[in-house]
Amino acid sequence: MSAKRATKCRYLAVLLLCIAPLDRAALASGDDAAENSRAGAGGTVIMPMEYQKSLNMDEPMPTGMAKPGMTKGDVKSSAERKKAEMEEMMREEMK
Amino acid sequence: MIVLRDDLPAGQIERIERRVFLKRGLSMGLLALLGGCEVTQNGSVQRILRNMSQWNDRAQGWLFDPNKLAPTYPESAITKPFPFNAYYGENEVPIVAPESYRLELGGLIRNRQPWTLQELYALPQVSQITRHVCVEGWSAIGKWSGTPFREFLQRVGADLSAKYVGFICADNYYTSIDMASALHPQTQLSFKYGDQILPAKYGFPMKLRIPTKLGFKNPKHIMAIFVTNTYPGGYWEDQGYNWFSGL
Numbered sequence: 001m002s003a004k005r006a007t008k009c010r011y012l013a014v015l016l017l018c019i020a021p022l023d024r025a026a027l028a029s030g031d032d033a034a035e036n037s038r039a040g041a042g043g044t045v046i047m048p049m050e051y052q053k054s055l056n057m058d059e060p061m062p063t064g065m066a067k068p069g070m071t072k073g074d075v076k077s078s079a080e081r082k083k084a085e086m087e088e089m090m091r092e093e094m095k
Numbered sequence: 096m097i098v099l100r101d102d103l104p105a106g107q108i109e110r111i112e113r114r115v116f117l118k119r120g121l122s123m124g125l126l127a128l129l130g131g132c133e134v135t136q137n138g139s140v141q142r143i144l145r146n147m148s149q150w151n152d153r154a155q156g157w158l159f160d161p162n163k164l165a166p167t168y169p170e171s172a173i174t175k176p177f178p179f180n181a182y183y184g185e186n187e188v189p190i191v192a193p194e195s196y197r198l199e200l201g202g203l204i205r206n207r208q209p210w211t212l213q214e215l216y217a218l219p220q221v222s223q224i225t226r227h228v229c230v231e232g233w234s235a236i237g238k239w240s241g242t243p244f245r246e247f248l249q250r251v252g253a254d255l256s257a258k259y260v261g262f263i264c265a266d267n268y269y270t271s272i273d274m275a276s277a278l279h280p281q282t283q284l285s286f287k288y289g290d291q292i293l294p295a296k297y298g299f300p301m302k303l304r305i306p307t308k309l310g311f312k313n314p315k316h317i318m319a320i321f322v323t324n325t326y327p328g329g330y331w332e333d334q335g336y337n338w339f340s341g342l
Contacts, residue, residue: 051189051265051316061182064231065311065331072183075330079267082328086261089325090202 148337155339161275165306165342168224174235177227177288179296180310181266188295189265189316196300202261202321205252212300216286218242218250223281225306227313228342239304241285245278253322261327262303265316270329272305272312273339274322281306284317309340 057073060066179185197209222240248255255278261271276282285304286293293299298315305313311331321327332338 051191052183052187052267055183055187055266062184063180063182065336066182067334070334072187075182076267078330078333079263079269082269082333086323086325086327090321090323093323093325094202 144335148335151337152339155337155341156273156275159273159275159307159339159341161279163307165225165281168226168236170224170238172236173224173238173289177237177297178233178235180229181315182268183266185296190295191265191300191316191318193300198301198317199263199319200251200321201319202323203254203257204322205254207251212286215242215284215301218247220286221283222287222290223283223304223306225281225304227306227310229310230336230340238289239283239285239302240287240290241283241301241304243280244282244284244303244305245280247284248277248322257322258324259322259327261321261323262314262317263319263321264314265318268314268316268330269327270312270314270332271327271338272303272308276305276307276341279305279307307342309342311336312340 055072057071057076059072061070061072061074181188193212196212198211198215199209200207220240220242222238224236224238226234226236228234248260253260255274257274259271260274260277261269263269272282281304283304285298285302286300288294288297293302298317301317302315303313303317311329328338
């Protein structure tokens with residue numbers, strides 16, 4: 001193996017060693033819920049996900065507040081749209 | 096007009112009588128009253144209704160008295176069982192692990208360090224026995240304990256001159272309130288119901304108890320709180336229900 005190639009291999013090995021702990025931390029964390037709910041850049045907040053694994057998204061809402069055609073999944077869809085709107089506006093607000 | 100919910104125990108749900116309904120009609124909002132009717136999807140009609148609802152919000156904001164307390168009740172008046180109410184069934188309530196829970200803070204708050212449940216439980220707590228009023232036409236009296244929201248906002252260095260406080264919940268529900276209502280003495284971050292740690296069905300790990308507003312302004316399973324001058328709306332509010340919803 002040439003000296004140049006050996007140097008490149010050493011650099012690559014160092015890079016991989018730096019990245020590996022970060023991957024292990026992400027995978028090993030039993031803290032999925034907390035990891036999914038962290039403050040985003042600029043002090044905005046990332047929406048939490050997946051606390052309701054049993055929720056059937058396609059079912060109608062069992063509440064008198066619902067309008068015809070509303071399903072349980074509508075709340076999540078709306079929340080995701082709202083998150084996108086608010087994060088951008090709040091980042092501007094905090095500049 | 097008397098509005099009843101048939102699926103709740105008879106005699107234990109307060110009837111919303113006509114005069115009370117009319118008195119609270121401003122809070123219900125025009126769109127909520129029209130919820131069961133055929134409403135045209137015409138854009139200009141929707142715009143008019145939205146403008147009226149926004150005017151409604153401003154009027155309620157002017158009328159809001161930050162010193163007027165919601166009625167409180169004795170223990171004997173507590174509704175048993177307190178009804179479960181959500182956009183899903185009781186078997187679908189979100190399950191939040193207490194050990195990994197962190198209350199996230201965002202927006203115009205000086206100290207946005209997340210809070211653990213232990214830290215939250217260590218805050219000074221008060222109790223209230225107040226009436227939860229649902230826009231569907233029923234109400235129930237319950238006992239909640241927690242920390243006054245005003246004190247929490249002061250503690251984290253929230254900008255109390257900002258307009259809105261928003262909430263993000265583990266069931267993807269979201270809503271917001273005006274700052275004046277957030278600072279009302281009876282607005283509470285509740286950790287307990289009936290002197291017990293809040294059960295999942297009633298909003299574990301934390302809910303906002305705000306007896307000066309309709310029930311859908313009392314978010315459960317709160318995961319994040321943010322302060323902003325940008326109107327955040329809310330799930331039901333974005334569907335046309337009145338945003339201020341004062342009682």
